[in-house]
Amino acid sequence: MSLVAERPGPGAARPYRFPEVVRRDGVVAAHLPGQALAVAVLLIDAGAAREPEGREGLAAVVAKALEEGTGERDSAAYALALESLGAELFTAADWDSFRVGVQAPVDRLPDAVALLAEAARTPRLDPEDIARVRDDEATALRMDWADPGPRAEAALRGDIFGRDKRHGRPLNGDPDSVAGLSVDDVVGYHRTWFGQPGTLVVAGDLTGVDLDALGATVFAGAGEPVEGAGGPLPVVPRTGRRVLLVDRPGSVQSTLRLGHAAPYRAHPDYVPMTLAATVLGGAFTSRLNHLIREVRGYTYGIRAEFGQSRRFGRLLVSAGVQTAVTVPALVDTVGEISRTEAEGVTEPELAVARSWRAGQLSVDLQTPGAIAGALATLVVHDLPDDYHANLRAALLGADEATVSDAAAKHLHPSGLTLVVEGDAATIRDELVASGLGEVLDAQF
Amino acid sequence: MSPTGYPWPIETARLDNGLRVVVSEDRTAPVVAVNIWYDVGSRHEPDGQTGFAHLFEHLMFEGSAHVAKTEHMRLIQGAGGSLNATTNPDRTNYFETVPAEHLELALWLEADRMGGLVPALTQETLDNQREVVKNERRQRYENVPYGDAWLRLLPLLYPPGHPYHHATIGSMDDLNAADLATFAAFHTTYYVPNNAVLSVVGDVAPADAFALAEKYFGGLPALPDIPPAPDGTRPARPTGPLREDVVGDVPAPRVYIAQRTHPFGTPEYDAVTVLATILGNGRGSRLYQRLADGARLAQPDYVSAYGVDLAHAPAPLIVSATARDGVNAADLEAGLVEVLDGLGDGIGQEELDRAKALLATAWWRQVSTVAGRADLLSRYATQFGDPARAGDRLPAWQSVTLDALAEAAAQLRPDVRVTLSYLTEESSS
Structure with missing residues (x-):
């Protein structure tokens, strides 16, 4: 066997240009x-x-x-x-x-x-x-x-x-x-x-x-533009965590959806928020996926992201975990969100998040469909034409303090809603005993 | 219409150790796709080891001689890249798209796990990834209505002992029994340069890509006499139509009708591909027009017909519909059968043209990314010995005639059909 032991460094960067x-x-x-x-x-x-x-x-x-x-x-x-x-x-x-x-x-x-x-x-x-x-x-x-x-x-x-x-x-x-x-x-x-x-x-x-x-x-034949729907809505995080149980009798997995309210898409903190969420649960090596999948083996995958539209947004964490480990998986998940809020991100983690998000712009924006989607983002969120070109620079330029500040400001582990869709008869008592929050049957 | 489906340059080389390297230069975007096909899939798995090829694919991300556990993902994502891998009955593929300046990193990582996985394999990693895969099985197959359809169809379509008899995800029992030595042997046997094709597509000069391939893969030894998978090309015909009725917690009755056709890559299978498009692709398709719209038996979002593009044995054609409210499984099945049998009454030129136009668009969408192209080149090099044959598929679809379609339709005979019917708990009681 003859392998090259030394990891190669990058060649000369070839900058991506978003089309005019x-x-x-x-x-x-x-x-x-x-x-x-x-x-x-x-x-x-x-x-x-x-x-x-x-x-x-x-x-x-x-x-x-x-x-x-x-x-x-x-x-x-x-x-x-x-x-x-x-x-x-x-x-x-x-x-x-x-x-x-x-x-x-x-x-x-x-x-x-x-x-x-x-x-x-x-x-x-x-x-x-x-x-x-x-x-x-x-x-x-x-x-x-x-x-x-x-x-x-x-x-x-x-x-x-x-x-x-x-x-x-x-x-x-x-x-x-x-x-x-x-x-x-x-x-x-x-x-x-x-x-x-x-x-x-x-x-x-x-x-x-x-x-x-x-x-x-x-x-042809179109009338006048319509009046805008209004500006961003205030973000009101819940005080106190709660667990909502959705019964799915006999389910072999518990489907987890955790989240809280967050700012809208065009918010000035968009870049540091995105990077904080990437460190928490966006990249494969994120804190959540590393712990819940790679260390514990509880899940096929878990992710966290800020989902944002014109007037509102939210943090969303999603996973499917084996029924028997529902509570330990939730405890670990809330733990990592809390850690990220309290301690922020580290430079090595942020370095991965930064270059991944920036690189994804060039990797993802290859097809007419993807470019059309990017153009639609400009239109819907009233963003300037040089938005994507600047986005790359903003992602690469975001420092640890800024991203950690965004994590502290926009993550609210104590105001999380934890929805668990699974076999209620099997998991309810353990959920109640966990002290994660008040356990209620979901209304929808 | 382009005379070829692949209007980009293709250059190929073979290293002394047998690794085939395919390079297709395209400077449109500053990105490059790396794609490796290993000619090993679940068709190679013996009894008692189902799911091993796929579980092995997971282990390939867990570190190798010079790469720590989880470092692979971190390095690629940290370079701005996307990556993944998939396993199917035929093969296992690994791929990443990275900003072009990180090509060398991607090749180094692929070489390290091709040549140096075994020293990094640990019981802890195996145990962890076994649990991850079991969770994948729960999530995709066990915890969703109809999720087990593919697991049920395969044993009906292919007899015991046939390489396509079992599903790639494997059984929980076999996964639980997986031991470390088996995986070390699996790597030693199949993850060798002469059992792989490496494709590099995008912002790179072919000479540079070949030199890098030589630098990182050239030192890996070939393995003579890789054991072949069991031969699946001549499966015994079923003695008669087969069926399975499943009563389950499903929201509506659903019927699958499937049969073996021809191997992917044959002119006969090209006709099946066009026929499936006529049957089930788009609102102008027969299933949509006759079952969803016309007879109103089926839910419009859930009619489909498609071939599963497997190359090492006659590939399945799967036709499916889900009942509209108040329609029972028997009526739905009768409707499906009527549409299938109706193909024998003739197919119109307009239907053929529609299908060809849709297939052309689907083709161009697939090749619109460097990753899509790299996977195609690996496929055609692996399965047909020449990546340039990727350019033949679209023209082959375009040249399918009404006669060829009639021939394909004539083979959709009731006596070779497999029927899988899901019944709701209420309707069966």
Whole structure:
């Protein structure tokens, strides 16, 4: 055996450059030479946060309903027209935006964007189709909720933000809220929100692409922009830790979701918060994954991150652990969050976090889809065009004191909500005895 | 349409120890992907050692001669890279994408665990990763509705003794029985340069990549006479249609219909790939149009048809649907069968064109990253002896004719079908 014993150092760094951001009357684009596929996404300010109270899941049903044909063609003809281009339509709502997008071979992009515009602006919205889509969506949610995770997520969200707030309820609603939607709800949501022009994001090889023509296609007949939804909401961490139990009889694992409220995406502390969360539970060698997976063998994986949208955010820690070690895994997890809050991060850990996050910008931002996503981030969070270029420098420049300060400021181990979805009969007594916090049955 | 699915340069070399090195230069982004395929998978596992190839893959991240436990992950992530590994019946792959200046680090790490894993193997590491893998099994297969479908389909599709008979995740009993010596022997036997392909794709000059490969891997000895996996190319035909009905805690009835087709890489399997796209990919597909939309038997988000791209024996085609509210498993199954049998009545040119367009887009998406390309090159070098054959797949799909489709459809005969049906507890009582 002859191995090279000495670990090689890096070669000369080749800096990553985010492509130039091209802005043109409602179009935000990036030129990616040589890419065979292009992505175009219409961003509409009509995310789930816009849903009226009691209508959770409405935006998601609208998303499905847009695929049920247009004024010009029925759903089968629409699918055939689109798929014959090799194009894929995606429609989705997150908290902040509604996205209608296509991915297509770049020479078919104008045709695909025309079909995108047809679905977004002039969907058929036949009442029978809407009722069917709604029922299907309710069934799909019921399927989803049979998996471990969604019920725990609903319980966590409700406890962190309050069930009386829209963002205290699940992004896509729950099976009951969706089943309760009416045809008028769906038609009304489209009428209210889809008249605004929105923003068209385009990423691909723009050599033969006429951005103005694409813009003209999707903005034809659009009305005025809508008023913004408002500024960031105050962060109110809970005082006192609590454990919420979601019963899943016979479960061989406990699904853990821990979290608390945190600042919004465009917050000035975004970079140090991201790095603190990376040290805590983002990288494979993070404190949590190292202890819970690599040392203890309790889990296949555990991660921590700040999930952030335009007006609010939260810390989220997720894992699935073997039932028998539920309590020790929770104790270890809370212990590492507490340690990170109290003691901050160390320079060796931060060095990994920094260069990983910075390197990921170049590694991840290779495809038209990824670049389109990055452009959408600029639009949704009102970030400047040089944001990604500066982000890299900011990640690499964040020092230990700044990141430790962010950990102290934005981690609240004593205000955590610990949701445990598992076999309640097996784990309840041990949870109560653990003293981790008051143990309650989850409401959602 | 591009005449090739791989319009980037490919250069290859073979080191004296048999390691095949494939380099594909692309300076678009300052990143480079490193990908190694070892020609060993769960098909090599004897009875009593199911899950070993995959558990072994975990051990490869736990340190080697010059790399401390967990240091591998820290070094790659600390360099800004992404990394992972997967095991399937055919092979085990290891891959990382790093900023280009860290290529040498990635190669050093891969060489160290190819040539120097055994000295670092400890009982403690094995015990820890055994628990991690058991948790992976619980999370992916045991704790989710229908999670065990693949575990049930394989033994129905492939007879005992066939290399695809058991699932890669293995059984809990075998995992519990795994001992350290077996893993040391596993490494010594299969993790050798002449059983591997190293692909490097991205911001690198081929000459530099070859020189680095020689520097880090060149000193590793070859192993003559690597034992082959059991031959799976001529499985006994099932004597008749097989089925399994499972009553379980599932939210709705679901039916899988599967059968063996042809090995990945054959023209016959290309036709199966196109046929599966016609059947189950997109809202314009037959399953969607006829079961989700038309007869309204199936939930629209849960119809699918796909081939599992295995190359060492006839690969499975799996067709599946989940019942809409109020529809029972028998009606759903009848609907699925009707769609399958209906293929024999002919397929339209429009359907074929739609499928080809979707497959082309899927292909270009796969090759849009250096990591996607590196994995392809490793695959084609490992399984077909020439990485450049990666460029043939897309044209092969594009050249599938209606006649070839009719031939493929004619082979979806009821007498070779495997049916796996999940029934809800209420519906079966």
